[in-house]
């Protein structure tokens with residue numbers, strides 16, 4: 428299925444003289460769950476930003492669902508969970524989701540908002556300002572925000588930060604359910620066992636280059652940990 | 662087109678709602694505009710005889726100061742938690758964001774004016790609204806041009822470190838011709854001049870508005886791209 432595919436060829440990104448990404452080729456098939464690992468500063472977030480159209484690559488092409496990752500028609504099909512929540516502090520949880528629903532042109536943003544608040548277990552706090560939320564609650568609402576338009580592509584940058592044990596388990600289950608429904612997922616995490624367990628493919632970036640990319644099948648967590656240390660190690 | 666207007670309305674309602682919840686800002690700006698008027702009273706030794714001559718200048722300077730404060734804020738609220746990125750990631754038409762921000766800024770300035778102008782009339786005992794309809798038109802045309810260009814520059818400067826300084830520094834030179842025409846049209850109306858004295862300026866103001874609006878709409882797309 429071409430529609431749900433992500434293709435990077437020769438993607439590079441320079442910030443001034445500094446090269447954050449160099450000649451990255453990556454093919455994520457529809458329905459893949461790719462987990463991207465790599466040390467701090469490897470360029471993982473930069474790659475994700477390119478794929479969701481937040482920044483342009485300085486060389487190469489990045490295509491999402493057959494379209495240039497920067498093109499307007501693909502925007503509505505991508506859900507992004509990043510370090511920043513993209514939520515308005517002086518709106519309530521419900522109002523935030525309703526607003527984003529409107530931005531994504533939903534028919535009934537209020538119904539969708541209510542539904543998602545149930546999903547992330549924030550229905551009781553729906554009328555509280557986001558300002559009053561704890562870090563983990565904000566993160567949960569941010570997850571709901573990313574899912575508002577039921578996107579085909581889900582991009583996650585260290586989404587487990589701030590979640591307590593219960594929420595982390597619940598979120599893992601939610602992610603795996605979304606993946607089963609055919610979503611293409613790209614996730615960045617530093618948690619190797621968790622990442623490997625969720626993935627269908629794993630890749631490692633180091634110093635802006637892709638240094639490892641394989642199917643997860645038969646690649647046990649322990650074995651991958653060894654590989655990671657070998658490939659990405661000091 | 663209909664979708665664009667619907668999205669613009671959603672962004673505007675969101676802004677009005679958050680602004681209402683943090684309404685101190687409107688109060689502070691209003692106090693500031695009033696203070697400008699009061700200070701001029703002392704600075705220029707204004708008396709009932711010379712007041713009409715100063716009226717237009719004082720009013721437009723206070724609009725300019727208050728309006729610039731409002732502009733600085735309009736995109737700053739989007740910076741909290743990087744919401745502007747969230748907006749940019751959504752498929753919403755960029756034009757809708759511009760229209761909403763423009764409308765919000767215009768409403769903000771109009772509210773300030775609705776309070777400041779009567780305060781001015783009472784304080785200085787000069788009826789600047791003698792020719793009510795024409796004066797309203799001049800204010801409105803001046804406001805529209807000011808806020809169109811202002812919204813654009815506010816968006817451009819929101820990511821810059823020195824945005825508080827850069828917004829007025831970039832905006833004022835571009836705005837000068839419009840302000841001159843607006844202020845002189847207001848002065849003519851206060852002075853009870855012949856319509857020939859202000860009709861030409863009103864037409865020029867309208868022309869400025871159209872040009873500013875079209876250019877801003879076109880440029881805004883590119884600005885959003887690099888936010």
Ligand SMILES: Nc1ncnc2c1ncn2[C@@H]1O[C@H](COP(=O)(O)OP(=O)(O)OP(=O)(O)O)[C@@H](O)[C@H]1O
Nearest residue numbers: 442445446447465466467468469470471472473474
């Ligand atoms: N806007 C920017 N301007 C300049 N340099 C940048 C910018 N964004 C990222 N970089 C640099 O690019 C490199 C890669 O950054 P990136 O955020 O992609 O790393 P990462 O793999 O996500 O790291 P982490 O695990 O710490 O999140 C870093 O060296 C960073 O300093």
Ligand SMILES: [Mg+2]
Nearest residue numbers: 471472473584
């Ligand atoms: Mg990162």
